[in-house]
Amino acid sequence: MTFPSFLRLPARRACQALAVACLPLFTGGWIYGPQSTFQTEGPVAKAQLDLFYVTLWVCTIIFIVVGSVLAYATLKFKANDNDPEREPPEQSHGNPLVEISLIGASIMALVIIAVPTVHGIWYSYDVPEAEKANAYEVNATGYQWWFKFEYPKEQIDGSGNLLTANELVIPAGRPVRVNLRTIDVIHSFWVPKLAGKVDMIPNRGNFLWLQADNPGYFWGQCAEYCGESHAVMRFRVIALSESDFNAWLANQKNPARKAGSLFAGAIDQPRIQFASYTYEKQKRNAPGWSEAFDQQPFAAWKKQQEITVDDNLELVAQGRKLFQEKTCVGCHTIRGHEGIGITGPDLTHVGARTTIAGGLLENTPQNLHRWLVEPNEVKPGNKMWFGGYMARNDAGQWTPTFTINDNEARALVAYLHSLK
Amino acid sequence: MSSQAATALIDHHHDATTSTGIPNKKLFMWTFLASDCMFFGSLISMHVVYRVHPPAGSPDPRSIFSIELTSFSTFILLMSSLLMALAVNAIQKGNLRSTRRNLLGTIFFGLIFLSCQVYEFQHFVHAKGMTLSSSLFGSTFYTLTGTHGCHVAIGVLWLIFMYIRSFKPENADASRKPWFILSIVHFLIFAAAVVLGVHVVVAFAHQITAPGFSLGGYLGGHALALVGFLASLAGLYLMGRQSGEVDFNQSHAIDVETMGLYWHFVDIVWIIIFPVVYLLEYF
Amino acid sequence: MDVTAKTDFIGKDSPAASERPAIFTRPTTKTGIVSWLTTVDHKRIGLLYGVSALIFFLVGGAEALLIRLQLAVPNNTLLSSHAYNEMFTMHATTMIFLAIMPLSAAFFNYIMPLQIGARDVAFPRLNGFAYWLFLAGAIILNVGWFIKSGVPDVGWFGYAPLTSKAFSNTFATDISTDLWVMGLQVLGVSSVIGSLNFIVTIINLRAPGMTMMRLPVFTWMTLFTAFMIVLSFPAITIALVGLMMDRQFGANFFEVSNGGLPILWQHLFWVFGHPEVYILILPAMGIISEVLPCFSRKPLFGYPIVVFSGAVIGTLGFGVWSHHMFTTGMGTMATAAFALATMAIAVPTGVKIFNWIGTIWGGQLQMRTPMMFALGFVWTFMIGGFSGVMHAAAPADAQQQDSYFVVAHFHYVLIGGSLFALLAGIHYWFPLIFGRKVSEFWGKLSFWIIFIGFNVTFFPMHFLGLNGMPRRTFTYDGNMGWNSANLIATIGAIILGIGIAVYFVTMVYTYYKGQRVGRDPWNARTLEWSIQNPPPEYNFAVIPTVHARDAFWYEKHHQAEIAEEQAAHAKAEEAHGGIHMPSQSWFPFLTAMAILTGSLFFADHNFLGAICAAVGIVAFAYLWAWEGPGGYHLHLDKDGNVIDPKKGGHSTH
Structure with missing residues (x-):
């Protein structure tokens, strides 16, 4: 056995060796x-x-x-290209x-x-x-x-x-x-x-x-x-x-938490997160996770169970009202409150979950706000949008039935997050 | 046949034999029928799967079927296979008259079968209220038997084409054009006879099963169709009297035989469908 | 029987055109568009298949690149979810039905009759019809790009009930799924017709002495593939019929609320779908079994075993469909049975690999580009085979099913397998088909770019899948550990795209400017190389007589004996009236176009239009039958040139 051809063609050999050597590179720790x-x-x-x-x-x-x-x-068994006239090898048919x-x-x-x-x-x-x-x-x-x-x-x-x-x-x-x-x-x-x-x-x-x-x-x-x-x-x-x-x-x-009565009057000062978070319109398909959550998800979940913040009761009451007005109640159950629908997720304790929108977004006020304002951007084709926010007219076209503006979303966020 | 394979030396286009001695058309048809086996196999299994796991509220097939009629049409289809076999036998011996007679007989029996199926479908839809969408049983039943019916219909169409083809004059080159137009006329008359015939037979079947049947009422209601039917039959008779040398002979036996293979296969499929879909319901 | 058999072959020679009514004047032109629309020449039909397949291959490749670009980074917004779903549906459908299958069919058409020493397939007009029907199906599938409904987005597997009107129609008159149904239906009919033709051709039109056990392996694999197509397509036809009845006429086959069982769709689909996998790979194995012996200058190692393992794969391929359904809760018994059957199928597949290695062992390997692709095939196909065995272990598959591991697996067998072999085949037979040889430098360059790009794209996907990334997802989050692998896969896809571009630019260049070569440039072993290139329309001046398995190799080593034999046969053939050729015909094309029109009307729920088209179909089919097979005779002079009847003394009789 001789290796000269292997050595004589360094460029091609190097290329082949490189290809093989590359393979393990791509197998790194993923x-x-x-x-x-x-x-x-x-x-x-x-x-x-x-x-x-x-x-x-x-x-x-x-x-x-x-x-x-x-x-x-x-x-x-690589043939020597310089000797094309060589006798063909033995024509064996198998063993x-x-x-x-x-x-x-x-x-x-x-x-x-x-x-x-x-x-x-x-x-x-x-x-x-x-x-x-x-x-x-x-x-x-x-x-x-x-x-x-x-x-x-x-x-x-x-x-x-x-x-x-x-x-x-x-x-x-x-x-x-x-x-x-x-x-x-x-x-x-x-x-x-x-x-x-x-x-x-x-x-x-x-x-x-x-x-x-x-x-x-x-x-x-x-x-x-x-x-x-x-x-x-x-x-x-x-x-x-x-x-x-x-x-x-x-x-x-337990039935859903009653943070404030439905027709509450005088309420605390709005000094809490729901009134104060800032919301910026997100790009379609933008990520919905914070790094802190990723690192300690289990701890984050446990924290989510605790009722740590005081609710802004006025906003909560507004939200609860909006939850009815915007026909959310038709699809979502909130046990003990007005929601009775069964086609959407049960929201009785939605505030205690770490995720919203089908496990897609972290359950933060901003994300919930985003989900409520533009659900179709977050989850294209979803039934809350097609069937809730939009309805088919007689010609079979989708037409808007309602929208949720910024202030309404804040109230709904406050209400939903009060449901621990 | 196989002995001829040994003489296959030069050129397939000129030698009488193929590598195996089996004519290409025959081999093609056998392979196609293998494919069609899988086709009907899937279709029948689909029906059986849903019949074995009937969803709630499925109709009882026994309350829908009229087994006497279907047994009759099964018998008719079987007999058509006999005639088909006789037609193949006749053309192999070069007996043109007998071939045509048997082809017409096969067509006639095939049409009776189809008429029975048309009547059955109409009856099920109107009298029994079973439609394609009313239940899963309806879906699989109509699709399965309907697909089989389509196969029979294609077979009938093929038989009609073959029958008309048998009138092609021997020396076609000079008289091609008139013969072509004649063949189209022949076909149109045939088509009229088939459509009107099926119509009057099915209408008759409906009337005879409905209360208050009177022959006069039937004849009055379908006079035009009846007259048309009889006229087209007369036309067919006249067309069938064409004389002169034709080029349809033993060399076309393979065409008739291939068609026969198809026809027998479609019959055999029905021999499976009939017990599986109908008879098993009564056990 | 003697008489009957004769009529299959002896068409009456056509009388001169002037004597016949215009509608029956059969086209005789050999150039221009009409000659292509009416062709019955298996080589031209093969070329039509090949060119269409390559065009659709590029379309499917563009779709793949869009998919990879969308997934290059997490939370990308290049494609909307709807567009992405359309892309992966069309990518799969295009690559399977419009690229790999027709490319295989191109080789079946072009090479197989030459390998068995035939002048054409058994039913030349039907062959043309199969091609035009394929084109019709391809148009139906792709017409969605130009209409409001868009292209299908239900996945190439179309699992019920996602295909029902309730779930797949984004608006009331959405017909994208109907187009998918009709497109697949028409393609299925085309494949079955083509395959019936190949089966009859291989069994009946072999040259004298070409016994079944002397058939080239590619022809064997053509035969197995054709049988698999003929026996497996009816299952999907029935599934599609059920779906069509549901969508068009409100039947209940897969209507859940009325008791329909979506699992039944899966069974029917995979009863077709698994044989389909072998339909895609068996022709590739055939090509490899031609290329490796040729460039090793040695016969195939263990020919009978390779052939029988092909048969075993073909047979077992019908008994393993449920391994696509391990996660559907079939129960322990069924899962175990299908798992073991799937492992069993690895044996005949492994045997082929051993035999290929046995073939090169002790040979003189000529490292030409086809050989490079063939060796690349063996490596990548091995990897794809191993990940396949991993799927067969059903509990492990519960983690792999519908993840990127599966994507990696089947791209290793479909690109690293089928496609590499087909690219090898294009390279290998290019000199035969066009009489020009592809530059070795550019060929090998394209091979290395493709090989590297392919591995860079798909090897990381194994890890993505095992790391939990599901298939058919238009987006993923950045926190899942999938970012770098996805990015590398996208880079690999771009490299692969560049490699494919180099390959095809090289091919196009070679077609116009490549180096001309004479007969048998590779020193090959099978009959197709015994004729001049490009092959004349009559293929063989004299039908060869076969004396050994590698027929041409034998001829080359027994030249005197063969020359004598051929001279005798040439005389005998001339005495029989010359070389019989089939006549061209309009009706395959017209019938297929009527079917195209009817299917489009039907998909659009326009039943009146569909019925009109159906009348057209029957009418054209009638005319087709009426005009008969036709045919004429060619006569060759001493140098093998066709004697023109208008100038020369001979005329067709």
Whole structure:
């Protein structure tokens, strides 16, 4: 074996070597993030990751072996271009023994993958028998483009199941069985750190199970194309310790907080955030997150539960009135207040959530303001805009029914944020 | 056939054989029918899936079907296959008269089947209130049997074309133009006969099942259609009396045979649809 | 039977044009636009397919670049969400149905008859019809760019119930989804017709001595692909019929409120969709199996195994569709069965890789551009195959499904696989088709730019997917750890775009100014290289007799014997009346245009217009049948030139 041709053509070789050398460069550490499947936080995702590693190692080893042979053959049997008249090589047609052994070897390699695969299929399908009694059950329903979460075990007198939206709170350390339903098109429920996705399909009763080993704050996202705003259909899962979880449930079962009476008269001075925040019109699709939140999301969520600010009661009262006048009540439930609609998310405790607009924006006054003033810029095609702010006329055209101006938005923000 | 393959030495365009000895048209039709198997397979499974998982409020098919009529039309379609086979056999022997007679018979039976289906659809829609959109059963039933009906209709159209084709004069070059116009006239008369025939038969079926049937009322109500139908039949008879040498002979047996393959296939599909969609409901 | 079989081939020679009514004067011109509209020559139809496919490939590529530009940075506003959804729908639909499939069809048309020693396909007019129907489908799919409804935005998979009127119509008379339905329907009919033709051609029109086990591997893969098309397209046809009935006539197939099951759409779609994946890759494997032996100067290693593994892939390909649906809650048993079946399909695929390596082992590798693309194919296809095996592990797939990992996987098999092979094929057969050779420097330059750009684009996507980025999202937030990978992927896409541009500019330049080459410039092994380039319309002056698997290689090494044999055959053929050629016809084109008109009317809910067009379809089909296959004869002089009947002594009889 000789290498001279390899050395004689430095430019071309260098180019090829560079191409190969570039590959690892691009494989750098991009495996950590809020939706990373490598940083698992529960047994289902862990099992899925372990299986992935099995496939990865088997494939990598085969790739290295086969790739080396291919690379070796390419270099070794390269013809010398200066000698085109060489006799052709032996016209051999193959070797059955080699073929059969390679087929056998491939089957062996696949068996290595197949066994844990089959095991994983049964494991990840449903809560293990031993844990069934301990499992907590919730229902998740996909809407274009947000998620409704329902707690069938938590009954509220006169109002049925406890409902929330876009932030699923679960007990940590316990298996949770999520029944997956959809009201319109196909969606898919995916919390990468906790479990792989399962689709929400109309006329089909799907479910999945997951478990968060420790309390924490997890990102989730719809993973099946579901229309115009599929990309911005997100949600969160918050896992709490047993005691925190029970406290949260108790609070959620309460009707909406009454910060001020509907027809309040004299009120405190407006010295608080709702009157004082500044709002600037945002670009379409502008990011809705603060860095502080990103760094400590779980802490931010806990903070959001606390009633730390005094409400501007006059504004809150105005907002509550506007909530009726602008027909918001027709689609949103605010238990204990006027809202009775069920086509939109339940807002009874919206002030205690960290996100709005289907997990898209951080729940700050500015973001809520933006969402209320121009919902279609935030989430194109959403039903609050098409069907609320806009209505079809007789000719089938969309025409505006109402708008929300700056002052009205401030009042609504104050009201909604008072709903802890 | 296979022995001829050995003589395939020079040029396919001139040698009587193909690589396999199977005529191209026949191979084409067989492969197409394989594709059509998958087509009807998907369609029938769709019907079965929805029939096995009926949504709430589905109609009871037994209250809609009239199994006697469908059994009759199934029998008719089967018989048409027999005539089709006889037509293929006749043309292979070069018996033109018999070929034409059997082609006409196949067309006639095919049309009876189609008339039954038209009547059935109208009856289901008007008397039983089952439409394409009223229920899932309606959707799959009409789509499945309608698609099959389209296949039968295409077969009938093909048969009619073939029948008219059999009148093409032997020495066509000189007389091509008149023959072409004649063939169009022939086709139009045929089309009139088919449309009017189906109309009067279906109308008759409706009247005979409705209360207060009177032959006079029927004849009066559809006099024009009846007269037109009889006139077009007469026209067909006259056209069928054309004499003279024609170029339709044994060498066209492959065309008739290919058409026959299609026709038999469509029949076989119905032999599957009939029990699956109709008969199984009664068990 | 003797007589019947004969009529398939012996059309009566046309009488002189003047004796016939104008409407039946069959066009005879060999130049100008009419000659292209009425052509029945498989080589011209192949070129039409190829050029259209490349144009749509560039359109699909532009859509891809827009997608990548939108995702270059988080919270980008280049495209609105609606426009983005249109882009990815059209990108996928265009690349699958309007670029890769027709490009494969171009090679089937052009190369396959030459490889089996035939003068044309079995049904030349039907072949033209398949092309014009393809063009009609392509127009229907793309007409949305010019109307208010816009192009389809339901995804190329069109999952119900998103395609229903309630969810896909942005306004009451939105017909974009109807156009999608009709477009796919017409394309499906075109593919099935084309494939039936190829099947009959391969089985029935082989040259003497060309037994099935001597067929070139590309022809084998054509046959398997054609069978897969014929058997898998009906499933999507039925799914589309159901959807069409829902949308046009208010049926309930996928109407959830009346009990429709959207999951049924998925089953029907993937019963088609998975074989479709192999429809895209098998022709590519065929091309690679031609290029590697040619440039290794060695026969394909393990020919029977390569052929049978193709058959196994084709068969198993019908039994694994539900691995696209692992996350639909099929239950443990079904999931396990489909997972294992999917792993099983990796065996015949792996076997092909082993055989390709076996082919170059011990050869003399000529590093020409097609060989570079072929070797690049083996590398990238291997990576794509491995990520495919990872998907087969169903629980792991629950994390990968509908994430960018899947995007990376199928671009590795579709670009790194299908496209690389097709680009290799263009390079490889360019000298045969146009008689000019592409510059090695520019060819290799384009290969390296494409290869690097491709890997830079799609390798990071593996990480994006595993890092939780879902597909089909028009935007993402900057806090997810996806920024740098997305930016690099976009840069890679631009590099890839530049590479493709270099490739095509080189091709266009070569077409006009490239170096002319003589017969058989690569020292190749299969029959298509035995004829002069560009090939004459009659392909083979004398139909070859095949004595061995690599037929042309054998001819080159047994020249005396072959020359004697051919002289004898030439005489015999002349005695039979000369070379029979099929006549051109207007009706394939006219029938396809009537179908185009009807489909557009139908999509627009204009049933009267559709019925008028249907009458046109029947009328044209009748005329088509009426004019008959036709045909005329060519006679060659000693040098292989066609003797002009007007000048020469011979005339068609």
